[in-house]
Amino acid sequence: MKLNRNDLCWCGSHKKYKSCHLAFDEKLDDYGRNGVLVPSHKMIKTQSQIEGVRKAGIINTKILDMVADYIKEGMTTEDINTFVHNTTINLGGIPAPLGFEGYPKSVCASINNQVCHGIPEKNTILKNGDIINIDVTTIVEGFYADSSRMFSIGDISEDRKKLIQVAKECLDLGFEQAKPYGYLGDIGEAINEHAEKNGYSIVREIGGHGVGIDFHEEPWVGHIGRRGTGMLLVPGMIFTIEPMVNAGLPDVYEDKSNGWTIYTKDEKDSAQWEYTILITETGGEILAR
Numbered sequence: 001m002k003l004n005r006n007d008l009c010w011c012g013s014h015k016k017y018k019s020c021h022l023a024f025d026e027k028l029d030d031y032g033r034n035g036v037l038v039p040s041h042k043m044i045k046t047q048s049q050i051e052g053v054r055k056a057g058i059i060n061t062k063i064l065d066m067v068a069d070y071i072k073e074g075m076t077t078e079d080i081n082t083f084v085h086n087t088t089i090n091l092g093g094i095p096a097p098l099g100f101e102g103y104p105k106s107v108c109a110s111i112n113n114q115v116c117h118g119i120p121e122k123n124t125i126l127k128n129g130d131i132i133n134i135d136v137t138t139i140v141e142g143f144y145a146d147s148s149r150m151f152s153i154g155d156i157s158e159d160r161k162k163l164i165q166v167a168k169e170c171l172d173l174g175f176e177q178a179k180p181y182g183y184l185g186d187i188g189e190a191i192n193e194h195a196e197k198n199g200y201s202i203v204r205e206i207g208g209h210g211v212g213i214d215f216h217e218e219p220w221v222g223h224i225g226r227r228g229t230g231m232l233l234v235p236g237m238i239f240t241i242e243p244m245v246n247a248g249l250p251d252v253y254e255d256k257s258n259g260w261t262i263y264t265k266d267e268k269d270s271a272q273w274e275y276t277i278l279i280t281e282t283g284g285e286i287l288a289r
Helices: 022-033 047-070 077-090 158-176 184-197
Strands: 108-111 114-116 131-140 143-152 208-210 217-221 238-241 244-246 252-254 262-264 270-272 275-279 284-288
Touching: 047 077, 047 131, 047 143, 047 275, 047 284, 077 108, 077 131, 114 131, 114 244, 114 270, 131 158, 131 270, 143 158, 143 270, 143 284, 158 184, 158 238, 158 244, 158 270, 158 275, 158 284, 184 217, 217 238
Parallel strands: none
Antiparallel strands: 108 114, 108 131, 114 262, 131 143, 143 275, 208 217, 208 238, 238 275, 244 270, 252 262, 275 284
16 A cells, blocks of 8 residues: 555654655665566564564574584584573573474584584484584564574584685675665675685575564575676665585485485585674674674
C-alpha cells in the first residue's frame, strides 16, 4: 500500500513518512527505474530490530570466544555440541540450529574436507593436525545472530595454515565491500578474486543469507559475483557473509546418510569464516564474528 506523506512511516518509528523514509524510498525507486534490483522493506530492519540483533550478536560472539578457550585435541565434536548448548542457555540464549528443519544438534562442526553442516558425534574425535569450523547461531529475545570460525587442533600443516588465513582474508575483503549503495556483486567479486589469486576456489551452491528476525531470510548472498551487479545494499540490511574456500575444486556433495553434511567432491580441505553484518549509513558493522 502506498503511503501518503503524513502517514506514519512503515519502519515503526512513529514518525510521519515525509520526515522519515520518504526520501529513502524515492531514492530506491530511482534505482529501480534504472533496472537495479532493490531490497524490499521486509529486508530492511527497524532500529529496534537492529538493537535486538546486535544483542544476539554479542552473545553469539562470546560463545565462540569461549569455544576458543575450550576446544582441544582428544575431545569429540559431541563434547563441543554439549559445551555450546549449555553455554548458550547459560548466557540467556537459545541454540538456533537445534531442531531447525530437523537438524539434530545445537552447533555445526565441520572438519577438514567437510565444507559445512558437520553434525557433532560422540565417535568423531579431534586429532592433532585437524582443522574445524564451528558455526554458532543464537536466538536472544526472538532475534538471531550467526557466525563461525576456524580452529586449528594441535600442529597443523603449512597448507592448512594458509587455507585458513586466506579464507579469513576473503571474508574481510568481502566485508570491506559491504557499503551503502554498493552491490552484492561487489562482495562476491572481492572474495572470489582473492581466493583464485591464491589457487583456491569458492563454493557456488551455498551462500550467506539475511538474518535477524528469522534464521534464514532474503537476500541470498553469493560469494562469487561481478562488481556493480546484484541487489543494491542499503542501510538497515542485515545478512551474513560466509565464504567457503576449497583447497581444490569448488564441487561439493551432500552426505545422503544424514541429509546435512556437505563435503568437497575431491576430498581436499575447505575453510570458512562467517560474520553477521549490518549495512549502516557510512559502511558496514560486524554484529557477530
